Amino acid sequence: MEFKTYPFTAKKYAAAVPMLDNGIETKRHAVTIVGGGPVGLAVALGLANHGVPSVLIEADDSVCYGSRAICISRRSLEIIERLGAVDGFLKTGLPWAGGRSFYRDTEVLHFKMPQDDNQKLPPMVNLAQYHIEQFLLDAAQRRSDLIDIRWQTRVSAIDSRPDGATLRLVTPEGDYSLDTDWVVACDGGRSAIRDALGLQLKGTSYEGRYVIVDIELESDRPTERLAYFDPSSNPGSTVLVHKQPDNVWRIDYQLRDGEDAEEAVKPENVMPRVQSLLDMMGERGAWSPIWITIYKANALTLDSYRHGRVLFGGDAAHLVPIFGVRGANSGIDDADNLAWKLAFVVRGLASEGLLDSYSDERVFAAHENLRHGTKSTEFMAPPSFAFELMRKAVLSLAIKHERVRSLINPRQTSAITYTASPLNTSEAEPGAFVTGPVPGAALAECPLTIVEGGNAREAYLTDLIAPCFTALHFSEDGRVPEGFTELGAALRNEKLPFKLIPVTPHLHPETTNDHNWDHTGRLFAMYGAKPGTVYLVRPDGHVLGRWHAPAAADIAVAIHDALNT
Structure with missing residues (x-):
């Protein structure tokens, strides 16, 4: 079976070197963002909304390729709308409001996310990360007066000081140094900035591994999250299925204990499992593979997201398990929280202490996300025999007992309430408000x-x-x-x-x-x-x-x- 390619063509961008003086850029910048993924682009757009210019450095020559983030939450859509990029998300993305879980051949859960007449946006849309990045990039290019994007530019070293930082940059056109007041590190799970500063993520890495397969399949099946526990197509494991735009389907299936990861991702071993899954689902149409990779869940975070003049966001700051779609969504929340605070500091409207509240709030959010993500991971990919036994008991009982079914569903991402934020104003009359969003909560839509x-x-x-x-x-x-x-x-x-x-x-x-x-x-x-x-x-x-x-x-x-x- 031949591999297809994604129905998306990314424009390639060449590297450019600015005006230099002895290998050092002549202009000092207020903010330099390292990493041109969704989080870095969102930070740049957020700063631009406040009139603050930034340089955005990206090691690649285009938006990403391959299977990465695919689910964008309502809260993220609200943020993206304020960034001026939501139209593409809503036009191309596939909205969904719930999902189904199956134990062997029996449906044990049909869940729905909160959705009522007050809402403007869907609870979730499925959209491949290359689309996510492209729509944000399109918005950034419309703000080229404030956002300077530099492709094929990689950071090789950083000298961080109390008054700023110097970045050593490598490009195909030549190396140079850049001076900046602030660095925002959004350079992913293998962050070069984090490594250069000697910082380490802390938490738990799980042994369970998932093969991720993207396929092209034309189907009129509705868009919803599908989870199969101990299915006939892959006995003893868990399989997740998401429909994406352009007839692309994302399939994640758990490897069984003892399976060799290198062998597991070989097409001759992947294709039969995918075909068996599609047969079980009743999907009879022709299909073609596009992408195969492997994933291991991590629940990790830095202790602080501010280190002097260097600020961390997205996967550079934390790695969250995929279950509950908190990865890209938590990164977009980071960007939204950081952009206005950094803008106020850069413009001289706030003390640098405001940036400590960014770290306080988003580290709190990361621990909340990790707490829920860990629970979901332990159910979706049990790390021990005891967890596996508990999951089997829950799934078996769920067939006849509705009350235990909520234990099956990984809690989907939702807006975090910063209950202990140092910014919150204490309520003068505790208990005076019976309803309404408390200080630290996001506005409720109406x-x-x-x-x-x-x-x-x-x-x-x-x-x-x-x-x-x-x-x-x-x-x-x-x-x-x-x-x-x-x-x-x-x-x-x-x-x-x-x-x-x-x-x-x-x-x-x-x-x-x-x-x-x-x-x-x-x-x-x-x-x-x-x-x-x-x-x-x-x-x-x-x-x-x-x-x-x-x-x-x-x-x-x-x-x-x-x-x-």
């Missing part, structure tokens, strides 16, 4: 109508988030409270980006103020809001603080305290 200049359009709450601090003010008539107009002017004088957004329960055509109307009648209740309530939101869409009747000074103090943490 439709609303935006009224601007007398024109109304239906939108969503997350559409109001911009690269600034946002105060959502709930009122009856959209009028701005006393002192809030002066607050906005004072913050603008400090060059702090801020906007006040009135939200009303009713449409008020007689008011001259632009406001946002809760036309579904759900938003006020969801947020536990009453006239006078304010939610202060960070540039990354997480709640900084909330009050039922704050003074303008309360908002100013919360912003200044966060920026001078």
